[in-house]
Amino acid sequence: MAKTGSLTINSENIFPIIKKWLYSDHDIFYRELVSNGSDAITKLKKLDVMGEWQKPDDLEFKIEVITDSNEKTITFKDNGIGMTMEEVDEYINQIAFSGAKDFLEKYKDKTNEDQIIGHFGLGFYSAFMVADKVTIDTKSYKEGAAPVHWESDGGTEFEMEEGDKEEFGTTIKLYLNEDCLEFCNEYRAREVLEKYCSFMPVAIYLSNVTAEPQYETIEKEELTEKDTVVETIVEEAKTEEIEKENGEKETVEVSPAKEKYKIKKRPVAVNDTNPLWNKHPNDCSEEDYKGFYRKVFHDYKEPLFWIHLNMDYPFNLKGILYFPKLNLNYDSLEGTIKLYNNQVFIADNIKEVIPEFLMLLKGVIDCPDLPLNVSRSALQNDGFVKKISDYITKKVADKLTGMFKTDRENYDKYWADINPFIKFGCLKDEKFAEKINDSILFKNLEGKYLTLTECLEENKEKHENKVFYITNEKEQSQYINLFKEAGLDAVYLTENIDNPFVGYLEQKNENVKFLCINSDLSDIFKEEVTEEDKEAMKADVEALTELFRKALNKENLEVKVEKLKNDNVSSMITVSEESRRMQEMMKMYTMPGMDASLFGAGGETLVLNYNNKLVQYVLGHKDGTHTNAICEQLYDLAALSHGSLTPERMTGFIARSNELMLVMAEE
Numbered sequence: 001m002a003k004t005g006s007l008t009i010n011s012e013n014i015f016p017i018i019k020k021w022l023y024s025d026h027d028i029f030y031r032e033l034v035s036n037g038s039d040a041i042t043k044l045k046k047l048d049v050m051g052e053w054q055k056p057d058d059l060e061f062k063i064e065v066i067t068d069s070n071e072k073t074i075t076f077k078d079n080g081i082g083m084t085m086e087e088v089d090e091y092i093n094q095i096a097f098s099g100a101k102d103f104l105e106k107y108k109d110k111t112n113e114d115q116i117i118g119h120f121g122l123g124f125y126s127a128f129m130v131a132d133k134v135t136i137d138t139k140s141y142k143e144g145a146a147p148v149h150w151e152s153d154g155g156t157e158f159e160m161e162e163g164d165k166e167e168f169g170t171t172i173k174l175y176l177n178e179d180c181l182e183f184c185n186e187y188r189a190r191e192v193l194e195k196y197c198s199f200m201p202v203a204i205y206l207s208n209v210t211a212e213p214q215y216e217t218i219e220k221e222e223l224t225e226k227d228t229v230v231e232t233i234v235e236e237a238k239t240e241e242i243e244k245e246n247g248e249k250e251t252v253e254v255s256p257a258k259e260k261y262k263i264k265k266r267p268v269a270v271n272d273t274n275p276l277w278n279k280h281p282n283d284c285s286e287e288d289y290k291g292f293y294r295k296v297f298h299d300y301k302e303p304l305f306w307i308h309l310n311m312d313y314p315f316n317l318k319g320i321l322y323f324p325k326l327n328l329n330y331d332s333l334e335g336t337i338k339l340y341n342n343q344v345f346i347a348d349n350i351k352e353v354i355p356e357f358l359m360l361l362k363g364v365i366d367c368p369d370l371p372l373n374v375s376r377s378a379l380q381n382d383g384f385v386k387k388i389s390d391y392i393t394k395k396v397a398d399k400l401t402g403m404f405k406t407d408r409e410n411y412d413k414y415w416a417d418i419n420p421f422i423k424f425g426c427l428k429d430e431k432f433a434e435k436i437n438d439s440i441l442f443k444n445l446e447g448k449y450l451t452l453t454e455c456l457e458e459n460k461e462k463h464e465n466k467v468f469y470i471t472n473e474k475e476q477s478q479y480i481n482l483f484k485e486a487g488l489d490a491v492y493l494t495e496n497i498d499n500p501f502v503g504y505l506e507q508k509n510e511n512v513k514f515l516c517i518n519s520d521l522s523d524i525f526k527e528e529v530t531e532e533d534k535e536a537m538k539a540d541v542e543a544l545t546e547l548f549r550k551a552l553n554k555e556n557l558e559v560k561v562e563k564l565k566n567d568n569v570s571s572m573i574t575v576s577e578e579s580r581r582m583q584e585m586m587k588m589y590t591m592p593g594m595d596a597s598l599f600g601a602g603g604e605t606l607v608l609n610y611n612n613k614l615v616q617y618v619l620g621h622k623d624g625t626h627t628n629a630i631c632e633q634l635y636d637l638a639a640l641s642h643g644s645l646t647p648e649r650m651t652g653f654i655a656r657s658n659e660l661m662l663v664m665a666e667e
């Protein structure tokens, strides 16, 4: 007698809502049905271990996914625990369907922002998102259990009767609706299975009933009972004719006759049932880690190093985090952290669980204890989730500080790659910052990597509690040379992140001043000037200021005249530290194309070297024919070595340079 029933869900409202909910990842039913099969097998395995059931020796636990594009169906077949009729009634008719109802009630008013992590909690019912009709054929593992056939058209009414399934386990067949036919395409199926099921604990085999059968040839001794032989291939012995010493020819056998078998291609599981993160770190080789990285992230560049997370208490968490090799010019600074729940993929980069700065890394995290059937906003406020996230942060900091202490050579080597990550971490996470503080490095002019303490110590004599830094090696090359000549040191802080990071450093180290290398010319470059000298120069300074202001048509130009030790330097531009930072901020916050000088940035000073011959020439020939041109040229040269010229000034500079050369040529 067939049992029929209907659901108390109102079908008019459930489908539009659930379909909308699944709009972004409606492939998720694959994961739900495969993981139900995997759970059913895990349960049976447990019964075997407990001695309540005995696994037949020749049984291989597996899940088969069979696509049929002619019939427009997908079949999920497991040899797990199966269900009796009472169980189908309870688990499917009541629980699965009522789960759908609860879900509907809870989330019907929610928008996409409040997505449920990984969409857990709907399980079997998700089949109806893609299928018009679903059938279940199941048979419990229990002795003498009767098979059950269940079917439902549309997911609101069902029919259940005794079925004809012979082996224990469950087969679920989805008759896809017209909008979702893509899912019975074998390649699409493989793609989805690889996304969600790559590391599930039970072997998953995908097959396509409409595909041409595939074969492979094996050696005779490789044949196993599971193979289906289609043909026996007899390879004849191979012979060769050789010439004996006495000149006679002889035929010898080089390889004997042998038989090979053409067999049906052996199925290959789509998943790896024992992912590397589950193994003990001592059992994993460097090659294992690198291979796993390549396979999961399809990144041909080798990772720098990695952290194997392995925690049982107070919560269960396993995973591997890789520090990727960054190519700052081309790669966006975005990594991928894949989150799993008992080897079932949930989603990438769930920021509620994984600290934001760790998203620059690549890795996998499997945390079976995560409460995933709640919304994202609830996760954010969950104390347990916070503990997980703190644990991961701590482990990462420990790895880095450990390496700094015991393997400084490599740490120095990695610094160029890992520093954006560490700096971002310092800005984002106070606890991380605290731990990592003493392991932050600065690359100096000699290319050595120093900590802040080391840096201050080395330069104590020359510039106490001051750190000069370079933000752009090319633009600041003139200053770098001056620093080198004077035996001064500076550090490279040239990444985008360094701009906010300098602010952070100053905040943390109140007594240390951080100055951009072009912010002011240090006294070390200057000759000592007595008060009398200053008095004597005063008129010249005024004259030069006026000359340059006039020549450049810049009334407010700041001009400073210094006696620089290096008399080859004629002119330079310095930008006060405050103005430079202001400009950086402008760059970050103003619209592209907006001129930052509109906001009163500037703060430039033209420094002229009193010891330079050209400067002296200008002073001696205030009304000379070329004086104006020289003034302009000196300014442009200073601006060029400081950065760049505006398009107008560049055009003028090129024209003027040509004219000056002509003057030289005509002399």
Ligand SMILES: Nc1ncnc2c1ncn2[C@@H]1O[C@H](COP(=O)(O)OP(=O)(O)OP(=O)(O)O)[C@@H](O)[C@H]1O
Residues within 6 Å of the ligand: 032, 036, 037, 040, 078, 080, 081, 082, 083, 091, 092, 095, 096, 099, 120, 121, 122, 123, 124, 125, 170
């Ligand atoms: N392939 C299967 N073999 C045996 N029992 C199954 C199978 N699929 C589903 N069930 C039973 O039906 C129940 C309901 O399944 P459903 O997928 O809706 O929810 P769930 O797996 O319990 O939870 P989740 O919502 O997290 O998936 C399961 O708990 C299980 O007892």
